[in-house]
Amino acid sequence: MIINNITAIFQKELRGYFTSPLAYLVAGFFWLLTGFFFVYLLLGQEGIIAEVSRIERLGQPVNADVAYNFLLSYLGLMSGLIIFIVPILSMNLYAEERQFKTIELLATSPITNWVVAVGKLLGVVCFFTFMMFPVLIYEAIAFSNANPPINLTVPLLAHLGLILLAAAILSLGMFISSLTNSTIFAAIITFIAIVFLWYLDGLGTAISATISPQLGAAISYLSLLKHYDNFIKGIFDTGGIVVFFSYIFLGIFLTANSIEILRFKR
Numbered sequence: 001m002i003i004n005n006i007t008a009i010f011q012k013e014l015r016g017y018f019t020s021p022l023a024y025l026v027a028g029f030f031w032l033l034t035g036f037f038f039v040y041l042l043l044g045q046e047g048i049i050a051e052v053s054r055i056e057r058l059g060q061p062v063n064a065d066v067a068y069n070f071l072l073s074y075l076g077l078m079s080g081l082i083i084f085i086v087p088i089l090s091m092n093l094y095a096e097e098r099q100f101k102t103i104e105l106l107a108t109s110p111i112t113n114w115v116v117a118v119g120k121l122l123g124v125v126c127f128f129t130f131m132m133f134p135v136l137i138y139e140a141i142a143f144s145n146a147n148p149p150i151n152l153t154v155p156l157l158a159h160l161g162l163i164l165l166a167a168a169i170l171s172l173g174m175f176i177s178s179l180t181n182s183t184i185f186a187a188i189i190t191f192i193a194i195v196f197l198w199y200l201d202g203l204g205t206a207i208s209a210t211i212s213p214q215l216g217a218a219i220s221y222l223s224l225l226k227h228y229d230n231f232i233k234g235i236f237d238t239g240g241i242v243v244f245f246s247y248i249f250l251g252i253f254l255t256a257n258s259i260e261i262l263r264f265k266r
Contacts (some may be wrong), residue, residue, distance in 0.1 A: 009119025010126070011163025017127040020163050021090070030085050030137050037077050041070060042142060048073075067146035068154060068234075070141075075158050075232045078135075079165065079225070083198065084165055087190035088172025088212075089128060091183040093120050108253050113256035118239070121174055121252060125167045132159070154234035164244040165224060169194050171251025179260040194224070199245075201226040 017023040029142070041047050048070045085155025136159070143150050173190035180186050202222035220226060227240030 002112075002115060005115045006119045006122070009111075009116055010122045013120050014125025014126055016114050017123065019091075020092075022092075023127065026085060026088050030081070031132055031134055033081055034078060035138070037081075038074060038138060038142075041073050041077070065148070065150075067143055067148075067150040070142075071150070071158060072157060072232055074139075075162060076229075078162065079228055079232075082162070082166055082169070083191065083194055086128070086169045087173050087187040087194065089124050090170045090190060091177055091187040093174045094126060094178035094259075095180055095183045095186045116131040116259070117252045117255040121167070121171055121248070124174075125163070128166050128170070129163060132162070150232070157234050157236060158232040161228050161237075161240070164231075164241070164248075165228050167246045168247035168251070169247040169254075170222060172197075173251075175251045175254040175258060178255045181205065196249065197223070198225050199223070226255075 034128060048066055059230065066246075139155065143155065169190070172193060173186070175192065176190045176202040179185075201220045204216040204218070204220030207219055208217070221239070222243065224243075227237055227243050230237040231238055
């Protein structure tokens with residue numbers, strides 16, 4: 001019964017994204033920017049291929065792994081883009097329900113809040129994964145011509161990290177969306193919260209140097225950027241998986257309890 005309810009919520013949310021003009025606008029903007037960054041980093045005047053050509057014209061050997069360096073640069077830029085794009089996807093998860101008064105139906109329905117939250121999160125994560133398909137296609141075309149060929153483990157781990165990062169942000173954005181009926185306000189607060197979590201590594205380094213190395217290390221460990229960087233380098237970071245799933249679980253937990261408070265009031 002629980003699986004059936006999650007599946008029903010998931011399908012409803014996914015259909016909502018595929019019929020939403022805003023979702024297609026966000027996807028189009030995402031594809032436009034990722035395509036621009038891809039072409040600029042690969043084929044631009046200061047891109048990877050131009051840099052390699054300059055080195056070869058000087059008669060010097062190319063010692064760098066070109067495909068690997070391109071992947072690091074590209075996914076590093078994409079992570080910054082996600083900070084802006086993902087809050088827009090999560091802002092409607094509950095704020096729109098509040099705006100149209102349908103959240104009261106969710107709060108008083110026999111379906112548990114956990115089931116609703118998990119189904120909604122799965123729907124938006126699935127739509128984000130769909131947004132990644134064109135990116136994967138032109139990455140595959142570029143890497144198929146790499147010499148030496150790139151180790152497939154590296155891009156697989158990198159994109160796993162990207163999806164886990166997006167899921168963590170979406171989960172926290174879902175909680176913030178459950179607190180307000182303003183979608184714009186939900187997106188702004190989600191963006192601010194993610195920027196703070198993004199740069200915990202720098203804050204931890206500063207605390208390590210001034211206050212306590214142990215406290216600084218603990219704060220740095222919670223940084224989304226720190227663990228995402230490990231994944232795009234091709235490092236299977238079990239600690240990063242734990243941190244990402246902790247953020248995902250935290251968002252679901254806070255969302256379920258936020259709706260439970262509303263259920264109690266009703």
